[in-house]
Amino acid sequence: GCTPHFYQINGKYYIFLIHSDPKVWRRIEACFVAEDLEGEFVGGDVFNDDNGYCNQGIAQGGIVDTPKGDWYAILFQDYGAVGRLPILLPVTWQDDFPVFGEEEKTPQQFFITYNRPEYVYSPLVGSDDFKTLAKTPYRLKPQWQFNHEPDLSGFLLDPKRGCVELTTTRLAQSVTTTPNVLTQRMRYPKCAATVTIDGTKMKDGDCAGLAAFQSAYGFIGLSKEEGQYYLVMETRELDDSSLQAMPKEATNGKSTRILWESGKVTLKVAADFHEMTDLTRFYYQNEGTFLQLGEAHPVAFKMDHFSGCRFGLFIYNRKTIGGTASFQSFDYQV
Numbered sequence: 188g189c190t191p192h193f194y195q196i197n198g199k200y201y202i203f204l205i206h207s208d209p210k211v212w213r214r215i216e217a218c219f220v221a222e223d224l225e226g227e228f229v230g231g232d233v234f235n236d237d238n239g240y241c242n243q244g245i246a247q248g249g250i251v252d253t254p255k256g257d258w259y260a261i262l263f264q265d266y267g268a269v270g271r272l273p274i275l276l277p278v279t280w281q282d283d284f285p286v287f288g289e290e291e292k293t294p295q296q297f298f299i300t301y302n303r304p305e306y307v308y309s310p311l312v313g314s315d316d317f318k319t320l321a322k323t324p325y326r327l328k329p330q331w332q333f334n335h336e337p338d339l340s341g342f343l344l345d346p347k348r349g350c351v352e353l354t355t356t357r358l359a360q361s362v363t364t365t366p367n368v369l370t371q372r373m374r375y376p377k378c379a380a381t382v383t384i385d386g387t388k389m390k391d392g393d394c395a396g397l398a399a400f401q402s403a404y405g406f407i408g409l410s411k412e413e414g415q416y417y418l419v420m421e422t423r424e425l426d427d428s429s430l431q432a433m434p435k436e437a438t439n440g441k442s443t444r445i446l447w448e449s450g451k452v453t454l455k456v457a458a459d460f461h462e463m464t465d466l467t468r469f470y471y472q473n474e475g476t477f478l479q480l481g482e483a484h485p486v487a488f489k490m491d492h493f494s495g496c497r498f499g500l501f502i503y504n505r506k507t508i509g510g511t512a513s514f515q516s517f518d519y520q521v
Contacts, residue, residue, distance in 0.1 A: 189204070189205055189247055191203060191204040192204075192248070192249035192250075194249075194250070197283070198222075199220055199221065199222060199283060200220065200221045200222075200223070200224060200228075201218060201219070201220050201285075202218070202219050202220075202228060203216065203217070203218050203233075203248075203249060203250070204216075204217055204219075205217065205246045205247045207244075211242065213235075213237065213242050213243070213244040214243070214244030214245070214246035214247055214264075214265075215232055215234070215235045215244055215246055216232070216233050216234040216235070216244075216245070216246035216247070216248075216260075216262065216287065217230065217231060217232050217233060218230045218231075218233045218284070218285055219231075220283070220284060230284065233284075233285055233286070233287045234246060234260070234262075234276070234287040234288060234291065235291070236288065236291065236292050236293050237264070238264070238274075238292075238293040240264065240266070240462070241267075241462060241463055243264050243265045243266070244264070245262050245263070245264045245274050245276075245293060246262055246263075247262060247263055248260060248261045248262035248263060249261060250278055250285065253300070253302070254302070255300060257277075257299070257300065258277070258278035258279070258280070258285070259275055259276060259277060259278055259299075260275070260276040260277075260278050260285075260287055261273060261274075261275060262274045262276065265488065266375050266460065266463075266495075267460055267463035267465050267487070267488060268401070268458075268460060268463075268465040268486040268487050268488050268495065268496045269373055269374070269375045269458075269460040269465075269488075269495045269496060270372070270373075270488055270494060270495015270496065271488075271495065272375065274293070276288050276293065276294075277289070277294065277297050309329065309330075310330070311330060311372060312330050312371050312372055312373075312374060312378075312519055313328070313330050313371075313519050314517055314518045314519045315327075315328055315330070315331070315517045315519075316349050316515075316516060316517075317344060317345070317346065317349050317350050317351050317514070317515065317517070318346045318349045319346060320344070320346055325337065325339075325342070325344070326344050327344060327351075327369075330371050331369055331370070331371060332369075332370050332371070333367060333368065333369060333370070334367075334368040334369075334370055334400065334499065335366070337366065337367050338356045338357075338366040338367055340354075340356055341353060341354040341355065341356040341366060341367050342354075342367050348513075348515075349515055349516070350385070350513045350514060350515045351369065351500065351513070351514045352511050352512070352513050352514075353367050353369070353395070353500065353501065353502045353511070353512055353514070354502070354509065354510065354511040355390075355393065355502055355503060355504045355507075355508045355509060355510050355511075356508055357508060358504060358505060358506070358507075358508065359503040359504070359505070360503075360505055361404075361423070361503065362398050362400065362404055362406055362499065362501050362503060363400075363402065363404060363423075364503070365501055365502065365503035367501075367502075368398070368400060368499045368500065368501045369499065369500040369501075369514075370400055370497040370498060370499045370500075371497060371498045371519065372495060372497050372498075373399075373458050373460070373495060373496050373497055373498060374521050375460045375461075376459070376460055376461040376462075377457070377458065377459050377460065377461060377521070378457075378458055378519070378520060378521050379455060379456065379457035379458070379520040380397065380455065380456055380498045380517065380518060380519050380520065381397075381453055381454065381455040381472075381516075381517075381518045381520075382397050382453070382454055382500060382514050382515070382516065382517045382518070383451065383452070383453045383454075383514070383515045383516045384396065384397075384408075384409050384451065384452055384453075384454060384512055384513070384514055384515075385450065385451050385512065385513040385515065386409045386411065386416065386450045386451065386452075386512050386513075387450040387451070388510065388511040388512070388513070389409070389411045389450070389502075389510045389511065389512055390411065390504065390507055390509060390510030391411055391412060391413060391414065391506070391507070392411070392412070392504045392505060392506035392507055392510075393410065393411050393502060393503075393504045393510035393512065394408045394409070394410040394411075394419060394502070394503055394504070395408055395409055395410075395501065395502035395512030395514075396408020396409060396419075396454060396500075396501060397454045397455070397456050397498065397499070397500060398456070398498070398499035398500075398501055399456055399458060399467040399484065399486055399496055399497075399498070399499075400496065400497045400498065400499030400501075401486055401487075401488075401489065401492050401494070401495075401496045401497070402423070402433045402489045402491045402492050403422075403423050403424065403425040403433060403485075403486055403487060403489065404422065404423050404486075404499075405420070405421070405422040405423075405456075405467050405469060405484035405486070406420070406421055406422075406456075406469070406499075406501070407419070407420045407454050407455075407456065407469035407470065407471060407480055407481075408420075408421070408454070408501075409447065409450075409452050409454075409512070410444070411450075411510075415446070416446075416447040416448070416449065416450055417444050417445065417446060417447055418444065418445050418446075418447045418452065418471050418480060419442060419443065419444045420441075420442070420443045420444075420469045420480040420481035421440060421441070421442045421443075422440045422441045422442075422481075422484045423440045424440050424441065425485055425486070425487055429487075430488065430489065430490050431489070431490060433489060433491055441481065441482070441484075443480055443481040445480065447471075452471055452472070453471070453472040453516075454469075454470065454471055454472075455469070455470040455471070455472070455477050456468070456469055456470075456498060457469075457470070458486075458496065460496075465485055465486050465487060466483045466484065466485055466486070467483065467484045467485075467486055467496070468483050468484070469481055469484070498519075500514050500517075
């Protein structure tokens with residue numbers, strides 16, 4: 188189950204946990220309090236609200252206080268394939284028991300006191316021309332995350348040329364098993380991204396592209412076979428839309444491929460998460476116009492990746508290693 192949060196506040200013991208309406212799944216936040224650890228814990232529900240969104244309850248988190256004595260709850264809400272979004276709620280106290288939100292509902296806005304009013308908050312996602320060396324472990328802007336611990340022998344950030352180069356360092360069967368997938372979180376309700384790929388240093392068997400990255404992934408990429416370039420749209424199809432992990436052996440999917448007469452291409456992935464629409468679409472640019480390749484692909488939040496759908500830059504090869512793709516001009520659109 189989900190880990191409860193346990194506190195000692197002003198000499199009393201509080202435990203916060205979640206449960207659901209027995210008739211239909213919906214997260215509900217509950218709190219129980221006792222005078223001592225061996226005493227009876229009493230309490231009940233403190234928050235049962237979905238803020239008008241698809242019966243997805245806001246719950247599962249803890250409470251924090253500020254130096255000035257203000258209290259807040261940090262919870263989350265499931266938003267389908269885009270993942271879990273953090274929710275901040277004001278907390279007040281009545282007879283030593285917490286009261287969440289305003290009149291037991293999610294306030295659409297409320298004011299907080301900044302301890303550092305001069306601090307500038309950076310966006311969590313954004314475009315990148317790859318011409319800046321940031322003060323991060325891999326010198327990338329902090330919006331980027333690798334899908335796992337990277338193999339730096341296959342990664343190069345070149346600010347002079349304004350590109351990231353990814354090179355295959357081991358064989359991989361798909362985008363989910365290749366090293367160095369470079370990702371950014373997608374945004375609700377809709378978002379899109381474009382990137383330009385130079386595949387002139389790719390080897391036969393390479394496929395490099397832009398993915399809607401999760402277990403039931405979809406991607407559009409530039410591939411090379413027997414010296415010929417192709418554009419390919421490939422998916423791994425959902426088994427269902429539940430939270431349960433997909434079977435590791437599942438390989439069902441769809442693939443669409445067309446000839447491409449160049450080693451360079453600009454690709455686009457667009458996602459629609461509005462009220463759990465959860466569809467992604469894949470495009471390539473031809474003479475200034477973006478054309479869709481393949482069908483719309485459904486995505487879902489699953490426990491095997493346990494993160495929301497993300498944009499992913501990647502290269503993989505099932506046959507040989509050493510091929511390189513260059514990624515330039517990543518443009519994030521909301």
